Amino acid sequence: MLSILAADETSGVPENPILPATYELFWGAIAFAILYLLIRYVLLPPVQRVMNDREATIQADLDAADAAKAKMASADSELADQLAGVRAEAASIIEAARGEAEAERERLIGRAEREVTAMQEVTDSELAREREEALSSLRPQVAQLAVGAASRIVNRQISVDDALPVINRQLDNPN
Amino acid sequence: MFGLEYPSIDNLVGWPTYFGDDAFWAMNKIGLISLLAMAIPTAMFLFAKRELVPTGAQNIVESIVEFIDTQVVLPAIGPEGRRYTPLLLSIFLFVFWGNIFEVIPTFHMPANARMANPAILAIIAAGVYIGVGFKYHGFAYLKDTIWPSFVPLALRPLVGLIEFLTVFIIRPFALAVRLFANMLAGHILLVTFGVLCITLWRLDALVVILPFSFTMLVLLTGFEIFVSFLQAFVFALLTAVFIDSSLHPAH
Numbered sequence: 145m146l147s148i149l150a151a152d153e154t155s156g157v158p159e160n161p162i163l164p165a166t167y168e169l170f171w172g173a174i175a176f177a178i179l180y181l182l183i184r185y186v187l188l189p190p191v192q193r194v195m196n197d198r199e200a201t202i203q204a205d206l207d208a209a210d211a212a213k214a215k216m217a218s219a220d221s222e223l224a225d226q227l228a229g230v231r232a233e234a235a236s237i238i239e240a241a242r243g244e245a246e247a248e249r250e251r252l253i254g255r256a257e258r259e260v261t262a263m264q265e266v267t268d269s270e271l272a273r274e275r276e277e278a279l280s281s282l283r284p285q286v287a288q289l290a291v292g293a294a295s296r297i298v299n300r301q302i303s304v305d306d307a308l309p310v311i312n313r314q315l316d317n318p319n
Numbered sequence: 320m321f322g323l324e325y326p327s328i329d330n331l332v333g334w335p336t337y338f339g340d341d342a343f344w345a346m347n348k349i350g351l352i353s354l355l356a357m358a359i360p361t362a363m364f365l366f367a368k369r370e371l372v373p374t375g376a377q378n379i380v381e382s383i384v385e386f387i388d389t390q391v392v393l394p395a396i397g398p399e400g401r402r403y404t405p406l407l408l409s410i411f412l413f414v415f416w417g418n419i420f421e422v423i424p425t426f427h428m429p430a431n432a433r434m435a436n437p438a439i440l441a442i443i444a445a446g447v448y449i450g451v452g453f454k455y456h457g458f459a460y461l462k463d464t465i466w467p468s469f470v471p472l473a474l475r476p477l478v479g480l481i482e483f484l485t486v487f488i489i490r491p492f493a494l495a496v497r498l499f500a501n502m503l504a505g506h507i508l509l510v511t512f513g514v515l516c517i518t519l520w521r522l523d524a525l526v527v528i529l530p531f532s533f534t535m536l537v538l539l540t541g542f543e544i545f546v547s548f549l550q551a552f553v554f555a556l557l558t559a560v561f562i563d564s565s566l567h568p569a570h
Contacts, residue, residue, distance in 0.1 A: 158534050161331075161332045161436055162432055163434060164434040164435030164438060166341075168369065168435035168436075169347040169439060170355075170440070171350030171353045175357035176409065176413050176436070179360065179361065180406065182361055183364070183412075187361065187364035188384070191369070191377075193369075198371055201371060228450050254361075310556045
């Protein structure tokens, strides 16, 4: 403000407050021309280059992040596939093992059943043989008793040898 | 009545020469501010480092370049307008620094409150957008301007005359006068409140009013900083819009 108030000198002061003085036009044109040329050819290009480089770097980083993300997704998918494969393989192994176990169980049961049957047959044959032996061992005594009883009933002596075929037939076919 | 001595308009906008008297190369405050409006942005760009991670002046310079790109070039012209970024950036910086000296102590004068710089910039802007029209459309640019085919035949002479005056005279004239008048009005406002403060300080009885006047002076100073930026932005944006209208006359 003081500088305004101090501008009371009249020498070199433009007469018209609106129309510009020639020297103002001259320096304005010179200053703007220099500024434009400097910005156009010297000052702006390196700034734009740095900004473009930064943008390219950021874009490259973003692209790399996207690529890493895609790679991670791919690895995830691959892992999921592998897990599914492993699970399927494990299931098939378990199924096979279960089948084998079932077969083994069947085989063992069959063998046990066969052994039981064989043992039962042996036991039955032994029982039959022992029964047969018991019957054979008892048969003379039974014949003696039967003949004795019959002799008493008919009141005559019956020979054991004569009666033996009848007794044996009765013993063999009790009905 | 109150002892108020308001300076004449010559004292508000006229500045004595430092050297050269009335020669075309004579230097006064307006010429000095014009040179500073060239030198300061140049220094800013020179001091700015060129690093991938910006610091200090590089931040400011890149912000300005990005501002011109995203707020002037792209909205007004589009990506093809980037070839005009140096011109629009130069206009913005030259106008802003020419304006901001209004609030810098010892200067207190916007260079654009004189008609010289606004006129030069308006002539350059007109030269560029008219040149762009002729470069991309040849003689059809002039023909479509003075004989617009989208207007009914009966109205073409009238609309053509209006268009011709608009494109070749009114647009550059309005560009220059808008900037000049805004800065001159702001300058006069600041001088008015400055003079009022000085006068009230000298008048014992009215000194109680001084705080109000001083507050207004401070607020208006802040407002003029905003206006300095706004006028630079408007000038650059309108230049871009006019260039776009020459590139795409159908719009």
